[in-house]
Amino acid sequence: ADPKLAVIYDAGGKFDKSFNQSASEGAERFKKETKIGYMEVQVASDTQTEQVLRNLARKNVDLIAAIGFAQSQAVQNIAKEFPKTKFVLIDGVASGDNVSSVLFKEQEGSYLVGVAAAMATKTKKLGFIGGMDIPLIRAFVCGYAQGAKSVDPKIEITQNIVGSTSSSWNDPAKGAELARAQFERGVDVLFAAAGGSGMGSLQMAKEKGKLAIGVDSNQNALHPGTMLTSMVKRVDQAIYDSFMQVKNGTFKGGISNKGLKESGVDWALDKDNRSLITPEIEKRVNAAKQDILSGKVKVIDSREANKCPV
Amino acid sequence: MNNSDLPRWATALLLPLLNLLSALLVAALVIYLLGENPLESLSILINAAVLNPEGLGYTLFYASTFIFTGLSVSVAMQAGLFNIGSEGQMYLGGLGITLVVLALDASLPSWILIPLALVASAVFGAAWAYLPGYLQAKRGSHVVVTTIMFNFIAASLMNFIIVAYLIPAGQQNTASRIFADSSWLPKLNAVFPILGETPLNISFVLALLALVIYGIAVWRSAWGYQLRATGLNQHAAHYAGISITKTIVVAMLISGALAGLGAVNSLMGSTHYLNLNFPAGAGFIGIAIALMGRQHPIGILLSSILFGALIQGGFDLSLEKPNIPPETFIFIQGLIILFCGSMENLYAPALSACFKAKSTFTTRKSDV
Amino acid sequence: MFEDFHLASILVATIRNAPVLMFAALAGLFAERSGIVDLALEGKMLAAAFVSAAVAYATQNPWLGVLAGVGISVAVAMLQGFVSITQKGNQLVAGIALNIAISGLTFVLAQFFFAQGGRTPDLGQARLFDIVLPGSALVADIPFLGWFYTQFLGGHSALVYLAFALIPVVHWIIYHSSFGLRLRAVGENPHAADAAGVSVEATRFMAMLCAGVLCSFSGAYLSLVQSGFFLRDMSAGNGYLALTALVFGNWRPLHTALGCLMFGFFAALQVQIEGVTFPGVGKIPGSLIQMIPYVITVIVLAGLMAKSVAPKAIGLPFVKSR
Amino acid sequence: MHAAVEFQHISKRFGAVQANRDVSFAVAPGSIHGVIGENGAGKSTLMSILYGYYHADEGQLLIHGQAQKIRNSQQAIQLGIGMVHQHFMLVENMTVLDNVMLGSEGGFRLAPKRSLVEAKLREISQRYALDVDPLARIEDLSVGVQQRVEILKQIYRSANILILDEPTAVLTVQETASLFDVLRLFKAQGKTILLISHKLQEILDITDEVTVMRAGAVVGSLHTANTSKEELATLMVGRPIETHLPRAPYAPGATVLEVRDLQLRNQQQLSLLKDINFSIRAGEIVAIAGVSGNGQSELLEIISGMRLASAGSMHFLGKELPVAHRKDADGLPAEFRALGIAHVPEDRLRDGVIKNFSVMMNSFLGYQNQVKKRFGLLDFSSILKNCRALLTQFDVRPADPDLRIGLLSGGNQQKVVIAREIAAQPKLMLVGQPTRGVDIGTIETIHAQLLAMRDAGVAILLVSVELEEVRALADRILVISGGCITGELKAEEFDATRIGLLMGGLHKS
């Protein structure tokens, strides 16, 4: 029989234009190809996560995909309670043979877009807008800065965060305002990792004719002409893969840390930003990619180092 | 009051029921427009929130937190203060618990650790309410404004503390480490196995206890008398020798302490760690609960359970009916508050016309 | 460290930040001076933001969007009026209830119509764009004057000018018109106003009408000017902040507007403080910088301001009884 | 010729209370018609029905012979009816001018009309000798002047039928006299006046006819010329009124309160009280007479602990009371009360009661820490018992402890307050305007109780603007003017003219 599958989005919701959305795209692609459906749920609190995980496990769902680090603890608890159910956890780590924890080396992808940004800037001032001041976002900005400084150590990076409440991911007006302030201070390329708030930043870049870099999914198509590139994080692929593995009976637990090598992160180059990426930029970014793949360049993860070297 | 010529039971039961039905009617319309069957949806909701024992457990679990935040807002309201800061106070209360537990869970047994953590949550919550209370009493700075500000400040402060100090090294999750189980509150399913796997824990009992103490303290003690006198007429309170400053500060301290205790349920009873934004609006729901429950213990209890049921039932319903997004229940919550909390007289004229035909029974008692 | 602060850019940002609060606070001023606590600014703002964006998108005409926003916000205000004035219900409850209901409903509707997760599509050309003052090109390169004319005075959306123009207008209406006189009387002592032959209910409904109209611009500003689309809960607490400015300004138009500008200023300043290295302190973490505007508000409120005195009858339904 | 106003079978009930029952009487045009009755007799309710504030359950109103349905005050005003309410209907933080314009602004812009109205007000206040500054804020005006503002408003609107609900309750003799001059002028102009008052002498002095109400119903309409105080009083109360209450001979005991060099300055450093020196002994009633606004309210507040003085000292039974050397008066009244100082405040609605509390809950306001407790909680069964006893003893109507006190008529509220303070068995009793707005039957009760306290050896400080009351109660009279005590008289030296001069600050004894 077909496996029973489910996706649990975190508080950001299925349409967050970010990793939840990416997950849903992966599940959707699987459904299209295999005609096997899946359930989806959105939770509002950690207590609810545990509740819904247990409910699904009791209904003999074969694989539950839990999106977002906030679900880590709940997955760990329920995985222990239901050893027959399989789990895939995105962005977090939970122990158990039946859990596949998928982490991403956001710093590597950010490094690449940092290189691209540094090549594209004329003012030598780059911007970064994060949703909240949390380790995940710090890893983005840290990789971005390392990449930019590898091109030109004198490049300045102005960074702002949107806020410290959960509405920080839903405040496009503030995102736009931050972008505008950065442009006024001379920034001409910015990287927004702020969920819905980032949408405002990208929009502002378009309005001001500056360049912007999207995050998580490929956002180039949002504003062709001003979207320099996007740092894509292949949550969709991770979900698609694990669904496939369950279908084919090849699912294995454990922790995987997906970087460039594993195609977990990448930069986006497509028809929408083709005209903005000059051959030099493309060459330089691809070179950086090679260096990382070959191990010549090691991008530091601020989460492990507990601070950022640049 | 307009409905003074209605029998008491009609005012207390029939009117709220009619209002609740009206709210549900509007909600049913929306559900119908979303393409689902309202009756079927309602039965799923009720089943998930009340009839199914495990669901009921979750309903009461959510209600436990709401009772505390509802009480927090109510106490301040009795003194004429509109404390919008329960959210921030609860957040800080969570910090109090976490600091105590993280420091001591390896060394202390449950029977000391748990009370200590409870005290810490109250103390931290109260401390966060102290300054707004003091500024209101001494400087006349409007408590509505200062508590809103303190919510924002709490959010920033907690974000900083969690990220800088509490996340275990190398972890992604913006949360503290897991508390050792010496700090875990006993779950009620140990006594009532029928509840199944619900996080419902003894903080529900604590919440009920708090309701009783609140009721007695406010309506039966001299302190409560002074509190209410201050809230109703400060001139008369001053004439009566009540220290306005002290009453306001103490009311805010207690309000903050109750909000702080609101953190106990989820931190020590369910998740067992402190995470970013864990109050998730429970402090604000407390405002709605205090207003809807008329700051009366039974009112607070009933509206807390109603809100708990909506969250639990709504969540299950949106699982079963993908067409109904969970946000629909936020809308329904709003409708219920609107109809039950602020339109209590909607049907009073019609109803009293009905009753007038039957009897001339009248009451004209005060509301105290 | 001081070269890190760009005063010019802070000032311009202040002007841009303030209107959201200004419209809402002035809306609240009408409601509250008439004796109705307006906790539903947030809800009206959100409803207007959604409807403005949806209609602007559907018609590709931002002004129709603004108009529709006015319509919905007035409708909410009238509902609020019905509950608070006609039904004599608890005004605080009504306000909070409307906020909660609208927060849910806008998402559900946005999802229903656009299926983008409670978001409307990008408005593209249907946004309200900034106005370039005539002759901007000529003066653009003159030091100071160029900045002053093209960025400080010019280069804002029409709604920004409307916001600032409204301040003296509202002041005049409140203090120098018969409506303002009645409004203040009804909020201060409705029994006296009633005895003088003023209809308390009609005056309060008029006040709610004004509140509805003004508040809608706040929402339109959020979605049509600042973001270019609607996003769930995008009012992000601004309604409450506007209320704060109103209390802060002691329910007077000029002071209230000043309060809004202050919030706008500190928000702008805060953006610039991020990443600045302070002597002795170093870089302040972003999460702590977020609290600056709020800490300053508390300090100002506690230290400088006289007691704010609300209109006496605020929050009390007008009941003819002892 | 038609009656200006005719009430026909008017009935009105509030819940269980029948406020008006089948009221019928007519008011001749161009006359002054008195309406009297005990507290709660339904006078204000009847007038409010005429002014469109309440709607009668039954019956109808004829204005100049025409049946009228008056649904609200706008319609009443259109019919030429004006009303000066028992509690002033003024917006406190606005100017006199704005209050007068409110409701009849005449145009959206205030400015053009504002200057016209201002000129007109100056002219009116000249012509009627009302002496009101149109640009003054209401909250800065004394009650007497506020009363004049109300009159001014009606003159400005040229009301034809003027209702005055206890206009003289807060006025001094002089103020009352000048008000009556205005009313006579009105009458001469052909206006019709309905006047409610508890002061029978005034009714006899100025009205042409008088209607007496009891328990919501009319018990008689008489020509003033053919009646007497005694007849009216008996009609009103249903029994004859004793005007000369028995009292024991004056034999004061030890000094209870000693006030030395008390000073009070406000924030602008203006002197409100200067060099106040006096003492009160056990078993005597000392009255402070004076035109209101001359510092007697502040003095009472200081002695009760509600306010601090700037300098000076007070000794209570030899013990020094905190007066000036303290941060604020927050909580101080409790300390004073615990020593045995009881206080009937001047403004009962603001200070004396909590409107939303029941009568029972108000029956121990101020004594919340002294009342009986069980297990640390308020013992409501004993409180209720005491409350019932008080209600019976002071004849509070209705004697329902559960009723919200705001629903009682003013006189009955006052009885609750006085009962509460007397029940505390104080050594010193401070009494401010104890019979303001209270009917003669109740005045008799209150006076009798105060005298009984005096005879039992309690020291009583009475502040009253009512010279009649001062004469009836005081053993010694201190006259206050401009914050200074300008003279002292013994009871047997009572001389209204001399006191009047002292109140004007003309004599120094």
Ligand SMILES: Nc1ncnc2c1ncn2[C@@H]1O[C@H](COP(=O)(O)OP(=O)(O)OP(=O)(O)O)[C@@H](O)[C@H]1O
């Ligand atoms: N009764 C009045 N007559 C004429 N003008 C008035 C009156 N009341 C207010 N005004 C005008 O309104 C202005 C503001 O009055 P006021 O000082 O009382 O208000 P405010 O509380 O300071 O309000 P804001 O400063 O916000 O305008 C005054 O300068 C005055 O011109």
Ligand SMILES: Nc1ncnc2c1ncn2[C@@H]1O[C@H](COP(=O)(O)OP(=O)(O)OP(=O)(O)O)[C@@H](O)[C@H]1O
């Ligand atoms: N709005 C009301 N609700 C309930 N009862 C009321 C209301 N207004 C008046 N009453 C009651 O109706 C009765 C008549 O009151 P009213 O004010 O007319 O008396 P009054 O003759 O004016 O007394 P006073 O001399 O004290 O002013 C009183 O028993 C009063 O308690």
Ligand SMILES: [Mg+2]
């Ligand atoms: Mg001013």
Ligand SMILES: [Mg+2]
């Ligand atoms: Mg009366």
